[in-house]
Amino acid sequence: MRLVSRVLLLIGLPVVLLATWWFGSAGSEDFYRPSLSSIMDAFVRTWTWDMFVQQVFPSLWRLLVGYVIAVALGVALGGLIGTYRSVRSLLEPVLEFLRAFPPPVLVPAAILLSGIGDRTKILVIVFGCVWPVLLNTIEGVRGRDEVLSDTCRSYGITGTLRLRHLVLRAASPQIMTGARQALPLAIILMVISEMMAANDGLGFTVLQFQRGFQIPEMWSGVLLLGVIGIVLSLLFRLAERSLLGWYHGQRAGQREW
Template sequence: MRIAIRVVLAVALPAVLFSVWWFATANSTNFYMPPLREILRIFPDVWTGDRLRTDVLPSLLRLAGGYTLAVVTGIALGVLVGGNRAVRAVLEPVLEFFRAIPPPVLVPVIMLFAGIGDTMKVVVIAAGCVWPILLNTVEGVRAVDSVLADTCRSYRITGLARLRHLVLRGASPQIAAGMRQALSIGIILMVISEMFAASNGLGFAIVQFQRGFAIPDMWSGILLLGLIGLVLSLLFRLVESRALAWYHGLRRAQRGS
């Protein structure tokens, strides 16, 4: 029941915005702002099975690859930095320097080393997604309950057992928050990376529509991009609610008391 309520709340605002878009453009004669009904009419003609396979699927695979790389790198480096004061003192200034660089600016640089293929696009996505995961992991590891840490030390729970049951479990709510932020960043960088020297992908298709003055087709691509973001967000919320059920139950119990 709670999951159904969360789904309704998640789609409520998009539904309102969708309605506003419909009525605001109902009588539009602006070439660059066609009516929403026209966009919806051509949507199934534009995004056929072939185009979904040649443009949308490659984009999702690049997003999955870059996001997975960012999650693994961000959590591993975050545990290292957050759990070791000396390492944090050495790496923190460097990390802050690179974090301040906007990922889209790195696209030309990454192209020099990784070429213009899928590797470049995956690296660009990973380079942008890693920071919220890394920083949230660092803060989550640093905030692990000291009493639980002392208990593990007393019972000589060390190594992988300590990492799994204390560090990662204690930091998991903040890690999940970083992963949620990184997902939206990844979708943005997926599109941006495909606007540079690409031959397929959702971002490539949208740019091609714009250059060919196929404005309704371009808007249909933007609409599809928003729908993909919404679906991925809902899926992430579902997985998060299952994985962190213990944490949400603890929060509800604390509020109830």
């Protein structure tokens, strides 16, 4: 019963919003605000399998590569900075300087350096997504239990074992929080980079529809982006439940206690 209630809550609001949009826009003759029924017709016509292969899959590949690199880089640097105070003192001014740059501002410079290929989009995604992961990892590593740290030191547990079973395990909830925050940023930066520097991809296609005054097709691309965001969020939630099952079980036990 509890699971059914959660599912209904999850899908209830989107269904209500779509129904409101459907009936509220029915019969619309506004060129820029077409009815949802015409947008759905354009969706079916536009987003065929060939269109997915040519435009959507390249975007998803750039998104995946940039996101994975950002998470890996953020965890590696965050673990290093959070563990060693001297490294933190050395790198903190540089990191604060780089953090001040809005990622979209880098697109023109990235075009000059590497053209409009995949490298530019991936670079923009990495630069924008690394910060939530990095900062959360630093806080997670710094907040580890000192008693456990002393215990590891007493038993001579060092190196990879200490990193895996103490540092990363203690910081993993914070790391997942940073990765969750980075996911929507990755989608946004994917679209922005493709609108500014691309000859294919989902962002590029939506922009071409807008420039060609293919308004229902443009809105269908916006809907597709929303669906992709929802699917990726659900997949991330499943992965988080799998990787942090011990943590959620521990919190549930604490609430019951």
